[in-house]
Amino acid sequence: MSREIQYSVIVPMYNEEEVIEETYRRLKKVMNELNQPYELLFIDDGSQDHTLEKMQEYSKWDQTVKVIEFARNFGHQVAITAGMDFAEGEAVVVIDADLQDPPELIKDMVLKWKEGYEVVYAKRIKRKGETVFKRVTATLYYRILKALTDIDIPINTGDFRLIDHKVCDQMKQLQEKNRFVRGLVSWVGFKQTAIEYVRDERIYGESKYPLKKMLKLSLDGITSFSYKPLKIASYLGILLSIVGFLYMLVVIYQRLFTDTTITGWSSVIVIQLFFFGIVLSILGILGEYIGRIYDESKGRPTYIVKESYGINERKSNESF
Numbered sequence: 001m002s003r004e005i006q007y008s009v010i011v012p013m014y015n016e017e018e019v020i021e022e023t024y025r026r027l028k029k030v031m032n033e034l035n036q037p038y039e040l041l042f043i044d045d046g047s048q049d050h051t052l053e054k055m056q057e058y059s060k061w062d063q064t065v066k067v068i069e070f071a072r073n074f075g076h077q078v079a080i081t082a083g084m085d086f087a088e089g090e091a092v093v094v095i096d097a098d099l100q101d102p103p104e105l106i107k108d109m110v111l112k113w114k115e116g117y118e119v120v121y122a123k124r125i126k127r128k129g130e131t132v133f134k135r136v137t138a139t140l141y142y143r144i145l146k147a148l149t150d151i152d153i154p155i156n157t158g159d160f161r162l163i164d165h166k167v168c169d170q171m172k173q174l175q176e177k178n179r180f181v182r183g184l185v186s187w188v189g190f191k192q193t194a195i196e197y198v199r200d201e202r203i204y205g206e207s208k209y210p211l212k213k214m215l216k217l218s219l220d221g222i223t224s225f226s227y228k229p230l231k232i233a234s235y236l237g238i239l240l241s242i243v244g245f246l247y248m249l250v251v252i253y254q255r256l257f258t259d260t261t262i263t264g265w266s267s268v269i270v271i272q273l274f275f276f277g278i279v280l281s282i283l284g285i286l287g288e289y290i291g292r293i294y295d296e297s298k299g300r301p302t303y304i305v306k307e308s309y310g311i312n313e314r315k316s317n318e319s320f
């Protein structure tokens, strides 16, 4: 059975009232040009401003608009996940609300998809208007991620991408709670390709990714796809105990056979601090993994939908 809807566009939104009108307008334009039935899935990730009201308004008179309202802020990655759960299209596009990812690129993605690619991701060849700090940390992060994980997560690639419904169906099977969507898409495989683009700057509003959320995302990326940090921790532990043991022999030797008295406490303190630092970071790494195991074992749902708009009434006389 072929699907009624050809394209689903997932747009996670968190306090995006300044930009939503333009996003809506530009998305409509692009999607109308594609000339196939589509749906715009707006996920309201617990916004505190008027984002939701505006979406509701659109969904009243535009049948292509569907809105999922989360009960609270669950985070960008979870919002995308919900979008994938609800998407009905043959091809599913994930795009940021802030127009940093130009909607016009969807047309190029669709062309690639029609060539037979099942995942078309958009690779940033340039990032405009981002701080040096963000650019440096991002580049560094993607390198580390590549070194630590065995799966091929493309560098400088966010969640802006098109996936075939087959890939989307597989994504729905993956139940993990701390999600790193771009990694999971790589993990499921399928025929993937990239298109390159220049990432625009955010024109309206501010980034909704403060350092804390960024940090969580990066840790999720590493811990979901690699346990090398645990291995590194244990190797480091072994290495340091060997060094400690050798140094102990030296100290004993000095005490017994030489006159050199051990001078000062500074060396002792320095070594203490160093070892404590190492031990604590190893504990921290363990904690990251244990916390995630704990999250999974609770078996809570990944998100809670408070309300949805425009989702069930659809079905008949699709307009686009």
Ligand code: UDP
Residues within 6 Å of the ligand: 011, 012, 013, 014, 015, 016, 045, 073, 074, 075, 076, 079, 095, 096, 097, 098, 100, 206, 207, 208, 209
């Ligand atoms: N976002 C979200 N929940 C959050 C944070 C962000 O749904 O808790 C959405 C946000 O509205 C935007 C996308 O995720 O559509 C990317 O966020 P942002 O542009 O702030 O990230 P950046 O481009 O600065 O990395």
Ligand code: MG
Residues within 6 Å of the ligand: 096, 098, 100, 202, 207
């Ligand atoms: Mg952005």
